[in-house]
Amino acid sequence: MTTLQARTSDLLAAFGLDAAALGGTGDAFAVHSPIDGSVLATVHAHTPDEVDGTLAASRSAFAEWRLTPAPVRGRLVKRLGELIGEHKEQLAELVTLEVGKIGSEALGEVQEMIDVCDLAVGLSRQLFGRTMPSERAGHRLQEVWHPLGVVGVISAFNFPVAVWSWNAAVALVCGDTVVWKPSELAPLTALASTALLARAAAEVGAPADVGRVVLGDRAVGEALVDSPDVALLSATGSTRMGREVGPRVASRFGRVLLELGGNNAVVVTPSADLDLAVNSMVFAAAGTAGQRCTTLRRLIVHSSVADAACDRLARAFASLPVGDPRDAGTLVGPLIHERAHEAMRAALAEAVADGGQVLAGGERVDVGAGGSYVRPALVRMPSQTAVMLRETFAPILYVVTYDDFDEALALHNAASQGLSAGIFTRDQGEAERFLAADGADTGIANVNVGTSGAEIGGAFGGEKETGGGRESGSDAWRAYMRRSTNTINYSGTVALAQGVQFSAE
Ligand code: NAD
Numbered sequence: 001m002t003t004l005q006a007r008t009s010d011l012l013a014a015f016g017l018d019a020a021a022l023g024g025t026g027d028a029f030a031v032h033s034p035i036d037g038s039v040l041a042t043v044h045a046h047t048p049d050e051v052d053g054t055l056a057a058s059r060s061a062f063a064e065w066r067l068t069p070a071p072v073r074g075r076l077v078k079r080l081g082e083l084i085g086e087h088k089e090q091l092a093e094l095v096t097l098e099v100g101k102i103g104s105e106a107l108g109e110v111q112e113m114i115d116v117c118d119l120a121v122g123l124s125r126q127l128f129g130r131t132m133p134s135e136r137a138g139h140r141l142q143e144v145w146h147p148l149g150v151v152g153v154i155s156a157f158n159f160p161v162a163v164w165s166w167n168a169a170v171a172l173v174c175g176d177t178v179v180w181k182p183s184e185l186a187p188l189t190a191l192a193s194t195a196l197l198a199r200a201a202a203e204v205g206a207p208a209d210v211g212r213v214v215l216g217d218r219a220v221g222e223a224l225v226d227s228p229d230v231a232l233l234s235a236t237g238s239t240r241m242g243r244e245v246g247p248r249v250a251s252r253f254g255r256v257l258l259e260l261g262g263n264n265a266v267v268v269t270p271s272a273d274l275d276l277a278v279n280s281m282v283f284a285a286a287g288t289a290g291q292r293c294t295t296l297r298r299l300i301v302h303s304s305v306a307d308a309a310c311d312r313l314a315r316a317f318a319s320l321p322v323g324d325p326r327d328a329g330t331l332v333g334p335l336i337h338e339r340a341h342e343a344m345r346a347a348l349a350e351a352v353a354d355g356g357q358v359l360a361g362g363e364r365v366d367v368g369a370g371g372s373y374v375r376p377a378l379v380r381m382p383s384q385t386a387v388m389l390r391e392t393f394a395p396i397l398y399v400v401t402y403d404d405f406d407e408a409l410a411l412h413n414a415a416s417q418g419l420s421a422g423i424f425t426r427d428q429g430e431a432e433r434f435l436a437a438d439g440a441d442t443g444i445a446n447v448n449v450g451t452s453g454a455e456i457g458g459a460f461g462g463e464k465e466t467g468g469g470r471e472s473g474s475d476a477w478r479a480y481m482r483r484s485t486n487t488i489n490y491s492g493t494v495a496l497a498q499g500v501q502f503s504a505e
Contacts, residue, residue, distance in 0.1 A: 037370035045216035061209035074124025081117025120169035138491020147175025149231030152224035160186035258467025262419030265298035272424035284450030290395025344394035419462030
């Protein structure tokens, strides 16, 4: 047994899991650590029958859970948040081992789970409907929000636990039950998280099947996609995946919430505070080794400050500590696998063929272990070419210049994805234009803040090929409920809307 494997077994044990018996009874698959490529554990996928059984159990649990008062449902999520807090370090360490996040970012991801549980507990007393004035005397008009059903969650590798919690914490207070298909690259953190939910459910007396996990590759995901038992499918991953999943769920009139690829840009204007801009951009571009949906991939900089911005970014990229994510000084950990590195190399070659100049990084870094470690790349481009308009899930920041603000907006909005955007400026007019209806066409748009690191209080998600879904805060909870509009007649007479007369007597 390797050191990482032994550590993984100890961590799993802290969640009551036996590393020798993980998952279902289907095909075995190995979970590799991107830190050194070694095997952390072997997991068994769930068979189609097991997935069906899980969905049936979840549907039965829903029948009970939907009638549990929402503030009582909130107690489950409150306890879940507490348990996650009690296991914060262990869960974060598992995130680091399984997907290679540096300690601070892994802890941040688990903190995000705790934060969204807090938000959901508050929501459990605030699932407000509206009352509307009726046009008819002696009538009352109201809308109420009811639980929706079983929510299927399909998640990507790069936020192996937070994405589930954004969905699950909110769905559970809304009265739904949840079946989660995590990334096949990150089943261990999923098992650990759902073990905490199972414990919370047992402690507060909630049905045991309110939250279940099914493991496996896309075939298991497809079972959730096609199941009429899944009322809402919340799918996070590549635009390719969303393109397949969206129409399939729509064809059975199911609901879908898509959180797909991003290709995020920042505009740096002549009046920008360059210290602020450069520091924010380095985190946004290089954090999580460029493997966030909100990663900064395009810099659109005014030509008068382009050289200064590029010099500073190049120096920062060249000095970023790349290495083992468990080392305290590391800021850039490994890519998830060698295929990601190959995609990065191919994108860089295409950029260079387009006339791009690599100002810093792009090379493999030898950290003395297996794993795919790279230095984040900064590439100055002559224009915004096709490679810039694709999401390459690796740390590459392309730079193009602009002279006129409208040109900057046009370059910004030329991407087919629409997740997150930022502008660095001290000119309020420019800031307001960036946020206006004809400004950045993304779901998230920031001023003097980079593209990544959103708070859970806002609704998270993006437009265009990012899929249009919204999760987490604000009124995103409505996606997890069904709206019922009620008209109550207390007049004792028949009065039809729009003044229609229809009386047979
Ligand atoms: P991926 O699309 O390869 O896989 C995501 C999940 O979808 C996995 O669980 C996978 O098994 C499943 N899946 C794949 N094809 C499927 C199909 N046809 N039917 C059902 N399930 C299917 O993505 P990934 O490589 O794990 O993650 C990286 C991608 O996710 C990037 O594009 C990134 O931008 C995106 N992402 C988006 C957000 C967001 O909130 N917008 C958040 C995180 C990641």
